[in-house]
Amino acid sequence: MATLYLSLIVLIPLAAVVLRSMEDGLSGFWAQVTTPEASSALKLTVVASLLVALINLVMGTLIAWVLVRDDFPGKRIVEMLIDLPFALPTIVAGLVLLALYGPSSPLGVDLAYARSGVVVALLFVTLPFVVRTVQPVLLELDKEVEEAAASLGAGRATIFRRVILPSLLPAMLSGTALAFARSISEFGSTVLISGNIPFQTQVAAVSIFGQIESDNMTGAAAVSTVLLVVALVMLVALDLLQRWGSRRG
Amino acid sequence: MIRATNVSKNFGTFAALRDVSVDIPTGALTALLGPSGGGKSTLLRIIAGLETPDSGTIEIGGEDSTKLSPQRRNVGFVFQHYAAFKHMTVFGNVAFGLEIRKRPKAQIKARVDELLELVHLEQFAHRYPAQLSGGQRQRMALARALAVEPKVLLLDEPFGALDAQVRKELRSWLRRLHDEVHVTTVFVTHDQEEAMEVADEIVVMAGGEVQQVGSPDDLYERPSSEFVMSFLGPTTRVGGALVRPHDVDLLPDPAPGTVAATVQRVVRLGFEVRVDLLVDDEPTWAQITRDQARRLAARPGDRVFLRAGTADIAREVAV
Numbered sequence A: 001m002a003t004l005y006l007s008l009i010v011l012i013p014l015a016a017v018v019l020r021s022m023e024d025g026l027s028g029f030w031a032q033v034t035t036p037e038a039s040s041a042l043k044l045t046v047v048a049s050l051l052v053a054l055i056n057l058v059m060g061t062l063i064a065w066v067l068v069r070d071d072f073p074g075k076r077i078v079e080m081l082i083d084l085p086f087a088l089p090t091i092v093a094g095l096v097l098l099a100l101y102g103p104s105s106p107l108g109v110d111l112a113y114a115r116s117g118v119v120v121a122l123l124f125v126t127l128p129f130v131v132r133t134v135q136p137v138l139l140e141l142d143k144e145v146e147e148a149a150a151s152l153g154a155g156r157a158t159i160f161r162r163v164i165l166p167s168l169l170p171a172m173l174s175g176t177a178l179a180f181a182r183s184i185s186e187f188g189s190t191v192l193i194s195g196n197i198p199f200q201t202q203v204a205a206v207s208i209f210g211q212i213e214s215d216n217m218t219g220a221a222a223v224s225t226v227l228l229v230v231a232l233v234m235l236v237a238l239d240l241l242q243r244w245g246s247r248r249g
Numbered sequence B: 001m002i003r004a005t006n007v008s009k010n011f012g013t014f015a016a017l018r019d020v021s022v023d024i025p026t027g028a029l030t031a032l033l034g035p036s037g038g039g040k041s042t043l044l045r046i047i048a049g050l051e052t053p054d055s056g057t058i059e060i061g062g063e064d065s066t067k068l069s070p071q072r073r074n075v076g077f078v079f080q081h082y083a084a085f086k087h088m089t090v091f092g093n094v095a096f097g098l099e100i101r102k103r104p105k106a107q108i109k110a111r112v113d114e115l116l117e118l119v120h121l122e123q124f125a126h127r128y129p130a131q132l133s134g135g136q137r138q139r140m141a142l143a144r145a146l147a148v149e150p151k152v153l154l155l156d157e158p159f160g161a162l163d164a165q166v167r168k169e170l171r172s173w174l175r176r177l178h179d180e181v182h183v184t185t186v187f188v189t190h191d192q193e194e195a196m197e198v199a200d201e202i203v204v205m206a207g208g209e210v211q212q213v214g215s216p217d218d219l220y221e222r223p224s225s226e227f228v229m230s231f232l233g234p235t236t237r238v239g240g241a242l243v244r245p246h247d248v249d250l251l252p253d254p255a256p257g258t259v260a261a262t263v264q265r266v267v268r269l270g271f272e273v274r275v276d277l278l279v280d281d282e283p284t285w286a287q288i289t290r291d292q293a294r295r296l297a298a299r300p301g302d303r304v305f306l307r308a309g310t311a312d313i314a315r316e317v318a319v
Helices: A002-021 A025-033 A036-069 A075-081 A090-101 A115-140 A143-151 A156-184 A188-194 A204-213 A217-248 B040-048 B090-100 B105-118 B134-146 B164-181 B192-198 B216-221 B226-232 B290-296 B311-318
Strands: B002-011 B014-024 B029-033 B055-060 B075-078 B152-156 B184-189 B201-206 B209-214 B236-238 B241-243 B248-251 B259-269 B272-279 B282-289 B303-308
Touching: A002 A217, A025 A036, A025 A217, A036 A075, A036 A115, A036 A156, A036 A204, A036 A217, A090 A115, A090 A188, A115 A156, A115 A188, A143 A156, A143 B075, A143 B134, A156 A217, A188 A204, A204 A217, B002 B040, B014 B040, B014 B055, B014 B201, B014 B209, B029 B040, B029 B164, B029 B192, B040 B055, B040 B075, B040 B152, B040 B184, B040 B201, B075 B134, B090 B105, B090 B134, B105 B134, B105 B164, B134 B152, B134 B164, B164 B192, B184 B192, B192 B216, B192 B226, B201 B216, B201 B226, B209 B216, B209 B226, B216 B226, B226 B241, B236 B282, B248 B282, B248 B290, B259 B290, B272 B290, B272 B303, B282 B290
Parallel strands: B029 B184, B029 B201, B075 B152, B152 B184
Antiparallel strands: B002 B014, B002 B055, B201 B209, B236 B241, B248 B303, B259 B272, B259 B303, B272 B282
């Protein structure tokens, strides 16, 4: 029953996309993926996603740290706001960002139709992932382990590097992988602010949409397959990381 | 010597320590004994620098350590729940303090091997803490604390998380280890049997204050208060006085200084026999040997004569 459900919902559609992309054979697939438009969209998507995942790895860990270890007025509100980018329909996120960082920005920061706009949109949408994976691990960390390290002579920086960081690392990396996977598939939040200029600000998901609109189903399927493979590689890497973490935990 | 002088500590409105002054002798194995919430763990953590006292001073080996950070106190600390570095091997855990001190690699290896042998974990050097039993983890934690040759070794309920069998093994092992290593050691426990068996000196703490300091014999024979007496062993009341049940003599006939009692119940517990009694409608009990019980041959409802001896009287009878 579970297998049937999984097949209907996940496996068959995925297989269909892969098959569709191979309709003109492997060389046809390659030709579709390497058209200037498709390859530039894929490149932008992967590079921007990597950048975003890295930035949110650092910032997300920092925010989780502050939320767990520090006390400040309004902490509960911040705690709730963290999930907002995740809960918000992404198109609304895109609208908000366009209003704030668009041509009529009240802050005087215009990121519209620029790659930096894409990055900001992705940063916004993927912020919760690292925060929410690191936070519970940080909460569970045994204070006594840090005290043990301190009484053995370790200073604060050493305690962080040698005791805390290794415990957080699996969670940090899995949060980063999730943020990356989300970034490569992001559509709604980037579609408004990027302006979808081919060769410049068009991300893969929007490029797929464009190809479908212009009736190039094979091309759309080919780009989709590439995204699928990248996501799969990320998930396998994530799984390996978690095994590595649990062997040591 | 570790000297605490007028140490007080409050957590919110709760006074964990009230003006505590105590000297802990160098080279000895000292127990901080008392009920939970009595302040003993707080005192231990203040000695280690893991808590700061609200007032008072701590001297370790003649040096005022009150304002020293835990890093600079050179104490070894062992936690109830091991506080193992989970992502490091047993070797890595024990080597940690030496690596912080930037000792040469060969020297670290030699020292860690020596310690692992001392705590009987030499075959487990490359395991992770998760692959060890509780007792093994605690021995690893002990080796880790000893690695940096601390001036004092502090153990906070070190056997509290272990099951009864392992706990008994480890405490006699700790005693033997201390006889080998001779480092000034303080351990916190709420188990009087553990303190009596292991410690040279016991500091009884309750209500954030030191109740009495002395050797196990001192405390047992000459408790300074009813609290200390009842905390260190079984007690019962005879005519308003607190006595040890094994210091109560039961005689078949009246004699000078005896009071009449009615036998309620006779319970055999292996070597010893517990006799529940009523004296003037007040319940009390006596702990006698099997031989004594046979000679007395008392049954429920019988009338016997009871003499509540002091410790000295008890000794005469035993001879």
